[in-house]
Amino acid sequence: MASSAHTVNELPVIVIGAGPVGLAAAAHLVEQGLDPLVLEAGDQPGAAIHNWGHIKLFSPWRFNIDDACRRLLEPTGWNAPSPTRLPTGEQLVSEYLFPLAFSTVLKDKIRFQTQVTGVSRGDRDKTHTAARQGTAYTVRVEADGTASDLHARAVIDASGTWSQPNPMGASGLPALGEEDPALGQYLTGALPDVLGAEHNRAAGKRVLVVGAGHSATNTLLNLTALKREDTQTQVVWAVRGESAERSFGGGDRDGLPERGALGERLRRLVEAGHIQVMTSAAVRRLSEAESGGVVVEFSDGRMINVDAVAAATGFRPDLEMLRELRLDLDPGVESPSRLAPLIDPEFHSCGTVKAHGTEVLAHPEDGFFLAGMKSYGRAPTFLLATGYEQVRSIAAHLAGNDAEPIDLQLPETGVCSVADPEHAETPDELAEEPCTDNGLEPAVIGVPTGVEHGRRGH
Known part of the structure; x- marks a missing residue:
């Protein structure tokens, strides 16, 4: 033209x-x-x-x-x-x-x-x-x-x-079998509404959450809340690292105290045995089990059968x-x-x-x-x-005008959103859309800047 x-x-x-x-x-x-x-x-x-x-x-x-x-x-x-x-x-x-x-x-x-x-x-x-x-x-x-x-x-x-979610495969490629249409019924996405619209996909089921960021934390907290309603619900958490420690955040050192408190709450749920943690767990292959559900095979040969998989691996x-x-x-x-x-x-x-x-x-x-x-x-x-x-x-x-960047005053350690089904609202919390600081997931946040304001429209 x-x-x-x-x-x-x-x-x-x-x-x-x-x-x-x-x-x-x-x-x-x-x-x-x-x-x-x-x-x-x-x-x-x-x-x-x-x-x-x-x-x-x-x-x-x-x-x-x-x-x-x-x-x-x-x-x-x-x-x-x-x-x-x-x-x-x-x-x-x-x-x-x-x-x-x-x-x-x-x-x-x-x-x-x-x-x-x-x-x-x-x-x-x-x-x-x-x-x-x-x-x-x-x-x-x-x-x-x-x-x-x-x-x-x-x-x-x-x-x-x-x-455009990231695949589960640790190499950046989809895990073998991940794109099989037959498995779609078992894959919930990063942030399933397990306490609401997607209750039946998780209640009384064995659910695997893959990922170490705040989308994973959202889902883990909601699944443990669901587990209190239906004690047959089992929650398994797979992280690629050698420890889940990074997912627990900075505690009272966090620039956003409530976010640190949520990380501590997740830690307590893990320590109390409400969440089974698998570390060094890089997903290699997914396949449909003969009796239904998914067989998840990890790169070290471990395997687990689950009813649903929430891949909170970012975008x-x-x-x-x-x-x-x-x-x-x-x-x-x-x-x-x-x-x-x-x-x-x-x-x-x-x-x-x-x-x-x-x-x-x-x-x-x-x-x-x-x-x-x-x-x-x-x-x-x-x-x-x-x-x-x-x-x-x-x-x-x-428009042909100059706009000098504003010196944004942002809290250290990142700002990420975590849904907590138990905790009351507090005005000191800051953030917006699901995010993380672990290299896996997107972050969208609102922060105090003194002038204005934390995976999305299209």
Whole structure:
């Protein structure tokens, strides 16, 4: 598509994903006088969050709302949630994202059930660098079974990683048999609602939880609560490391005391024998048992028969739809290369990642940005506060304005959400979507910053 610069600049900025960061991007673009078009694969805002809506966040409401979004909501008569209350994921969607998507100027700028399948530029593939300079982006979408092309002056991919879970295999490849369709009935996903909608999949059953991060902790706590209702329920926990110690967190050294307390509670459940722990347990093969259920074989030859498997092994970005863009990605973390040293989970927790903007997020394709969870690639240290700062900076850049990064004041040791079926809400908790600091799972968090606000929209 050959276009003059004037024509290109009249096109919208396409935002992929209508989760918290995607909608925040749209709000900041509106404030900068730009026209956003948000494309969401699901049928509602925060569609991915809806999948873990039963999980309670660490952070109270006052840390979960982006400033630009708040400024759009307040004139509509929106009743802001109590700032000290901790929402569940479902409440985050219904009390914040729904009003934002349907009661503000954003309501005419979002297309639901619109799946992005590819992004390119101009009418040449990415080997034709010069011919693509200054041309519009082509965003291929599928809606109602029909494919079509949309055009944009710039693209912000805030589609998250929820749709791309990591496999159980320790090598990064799926365990043998993991992708067998016959096993799908036994695989629950990372955060099954075992105390609610998926009660029957776990009650009275033997359930294996694979993973060592906070998604695993969520499920383990809920399963032990279920075990108190149905004593026949058995909970088995497989971790790849030699010890589960890291999953118990920092205790009273944690920058978020309640998170540390939850880790201690998990430790007590393990020590009391309510959870059977298997260490050095790298899953090698899954197969269906003759009598039903799953036979799980580990790399050291151990085997276990279970009725269900919850693979809380994290998520990774879907990069296939970006194949025709010239990206500068770190080969390991799969984040923008200049961002990777700031977020590498081998060296950083959630709270040690500095605020960053367009200079760090830029790619060879000017006007294209990864934002939010997806910008962190395979690193699990993402904070929603950081995502809001990313899109504030990107919107200002696209409008030709400067946006200096904010010095975010983040708690050390990361910020992650863990559902606790026993514990009452406390206003000192901070966080947002499921996360971890162990290199396996995504993190999305709300933290106090003094200016604004922790796997996902598309």
